[in-house]
Amino acid sequence: MSVINLAPLVIKDAVLQIGADQFEKAVSNVTFTPSANAVTWAGIGGNSFTDTSVATWQVSISYVQDWDTAGSLSQYLFANEGATVAGVFRPRSGSGPSFSVNLALTPGAIGGAGNATAEATVTLGLTGKPVIVPGTPVIPTVTGITPTGGGAAGGIQVKITGTKFTGATSVKFASTPATSFMVDSDSVIYAVAPAASIGVKAVTVTNATGISTVTTNYTVI
Structure with missing residues (x-):
């Protein structure tokens, strides 16, 4: 039995690419979440079978609204509703793996409370699940x-x-x-x-x- 070393993830200097552009400057949170359902069958003889379905994935992205800057994430999601585009998330740009996904786009919220920075959180569906791309060690x-x-x-x-x-x-x-x-x-x-x-x-x-x-x-x- 091996003792597995630990490298805790700290999300810092992350990269978030959606389509051809990078939007990490506008984003405060990116969370990919799997969801699976229990599958149960019960027989008349008192026997039963339980398994889980294949997980479906979605990603929650929290971002600051920006309706003035051309090509901002707010404008991009609004203009491309219903499209499926490639995306890449690298939690730490200096090292570690990245995650490649296919995202189903939907717009985020518009507006919010007065005298405060307007943020929005949008949940995007994924086609399949994230694909891990190992990071390439690079010297400074x-x-x-x-x-x-x-x-x-x-x-x-x-x-x-x-x-x-x-x-x-x-x-x-x-x-x-x-x-x-x-x-x-x-x-x-x-x-x-x-x-x-x-x-x-x-x-x-x-x-x-x-x-x-x-x-x-x-x-x-």
């Missing part, structure tokens, strides 16, 4: 830093931009670890530069897959 890339240098004493907060920062385990200036760092998003890390000798230091980010090979230099003066 560092494409920019601000500021690009600082004093030998360190202590300067540096904004690092790039890709695949979710789950980062280390930030280094050359071979010296950052004094501290915080992952702000899959594309932004804030790190405090360590004390270091004068010179050019390559800034690297490490995640569970490996160390960034695309990097940017920080100059200690």
Whole structure:
């Protein structure tokens, strides 16, 4: 018997594609739910049989209403009622699997309470069930830093931009670890530069897959 490790799901920097466009910026909740019914047969001899039907799936999407922006989720659902389109949901853009689905579209609510942000929740049917597409492990890339240098004493907060920062385990200036760092998003890390000798230091980010090979230099003066 194996001991199964645990990687709790935290939905962060998610991706929600419906049709050809991505709508995650408007969405606060995406929940796929299966539903199955019990199938029971009883014989006259006191015998019985119970099983469950094949589950049917639906997805509940909560989103902020936007009727001004062309192509918004509100407008898209309203304009494409009854259509069946492909969709992709990736709960965590930096790592992990995505779920491919075929969605039956229906419009969401219009309006709501005054002096409040108008939200809506819509339930869309699925054709079949979600298909899990395994995530591809990707090492981070560092494409920019601000500021690009600082004093030998360190202590300067540096904004690092790039890709695949979710789950980062280390930030280094050359071979010296950052004094501290915080992952702000899959594309932004804030790190405090360590004390270091004068010179050019390559800034690297490490995640569970490996160390960034695309990097940017920080100059200690």
